[in-house]
Amino acid sequence: MNTVFGVPLPALLGQLLIGLINGSFYALLSLGLAIIFGLLRMINFAHGAQYMLGAFTAYLLLHFAGIGYWPALILTPIIVGVFGAVIERLFLQRLYGLDPLYGLLFTFGLALMLEGIFRYYYGASGQPYATPPSLAGGTNLGFMFLPNYRGWVVVASLLVCIGTWLLIEKTKLGAYLRAATENSTLVQAFGVNVPILLTLTYGLGVALAAFAGVLAAPIYQVSPLMGSNIIIVVFAVVVVGGMGSILGAIVTGYVLGITEGLTKVFYPEASNTVIFVIMAIVLLVRPAGLFGRE
């Protein structure tokens, strides 16, 4: 059997795949955070809770309406995204112009509440969500065995990340969004409806989190705590990448996910903390983050 630095190759590739999958979720979530931060100048602490909400919405759709994985993958981001847009209209709009810390605190409260509600009804343990039959089983790639669903997660997250990036960089709506990020007053003076743009942006960011939640449902179980477990790591990812660049957020997400996977092979004790250590090092060397500008 082949070995790399004394580690069997299949084990290494297995952890690499797990790292890539974690990285897919980090990338999707930090992308959403970066988009929201770019325009709203606010950190969405509820991002993890909205990811959890995505997973639960898919679960509830299946159990109460019999709607399966594929329709849920489209429906859930829309439902949760609209929920986000309503929150923005009702509450977040009142917080613009205040210290951004208030946005952080408000969304922290929202996250606690959402998590508390689902914990009340479903407890702290996870609910299983079956892998869709069309993606069950796996493929033997010769050098390793790849479960089909996991391969799909990587492909889907890549597609959505690239699609979102194209939407922001290449479309007219994206151009408005980028312009409003630079100078919202001026853009409003040109006749663009900036408040609607803010609502759409928040909804889009939340929808991305919900999409990640549906993708995650068959891999991790659907649990009320899944959001708070991942959001702190995603914050560290965002600090490392710097929130100035959309592409930066995506790349940092994948790279740190893979790094985490590799750490699990070579030094498992540090796998929980490696991203935080990298964050500390980046703060020393480049306080603005790898892709940040300040």
Added chain:
Amino acid sequence: MAEIHTSTVPSDALDDRSVSKAEITARRLALIAGLLLLLVAPFLIYPVFIMKVLCFALFAAAFNLLIGYTGLLSFGHAAFFGGAAYFTAHSVKEWGVPPELGILIGTAGGAALGLIMGFFAIRRQGIYFSMITLSLAQMFFFFCLQAKFTHGEDGIQSVPRGHLFGFIDLNQPIAMYYTVAAIFLIGVFIIWRFVHSPFGMILKSIRENEQRAISLGYSVARYKLGAFVMSAALAGLAGGTKALVFQFATLTDVGWQTSGEVILMTLLGGIGTMLGPILGSAIVVMLGNYLATTGFPVTIITGAVFMICVLVFRRGVVGELAASRIGRKFGLARWL
């Protein structure tokens, strides 16, 4: 109050000149009433409950030192509180040190953690600062989860309270209570002195306008780090004391939920006021105790209170009172 005028801050930045004799008397009477209340409280209310409030009140007051007087929102204060609880519990139980030394070890440990975390965190401002402190505290949480001396999920159990200064038996609830009350008063006094010192004035100037403070020649980073370490040390004092009161130290105290809780206490009571965090922690601890009996999840209420506070109540109970018509008439803002 005279010592403030010897500070380097221009005197027109201080509103103490307008304080009348009557107001000073009123202030003193209020202080004496507060002390009396603290003195008789264990005979009126269940002492363990008040001790819990006092520990969290000191914790919140220490946290407020940072957010209220420096404008830095730390999302990682649980690391200092819970970390100190571990240090105190371990030193008292495994090394057999007397309680006063155990609490000092906890405080020093909190300060050391604060120095390390602050060193990294003050490199960024605003929400980045919050995210960095949260991440570093989470890192410390994982450290506590895996380290041998914390006993992982079990925590450090049955910590002996011991004899304070060798002759006060802290297993007596009343002795423990007055010790906690004394520690609380010392801690709050330190905070009060710190806030009203020239150092504290410079911190406020950094909060109001960091660029200007820099241009006046202050080494802003050093002052921020000083405030961070001070706040961490006092949070450690509170955490170490709590470990002795409840005789255990667990992962709960280092988790991010505890960091959120101390933010809530301060926000609810009033950021940047002396009394606010104390009142806020009393409300939150009471609410927690009440909800524990009903079985309704605390996090739902906590989350709702957070949202309501941010939307309509940003100054907190004490801050809103000071800003109200009655508060302005009596100049409450100056002494709450």
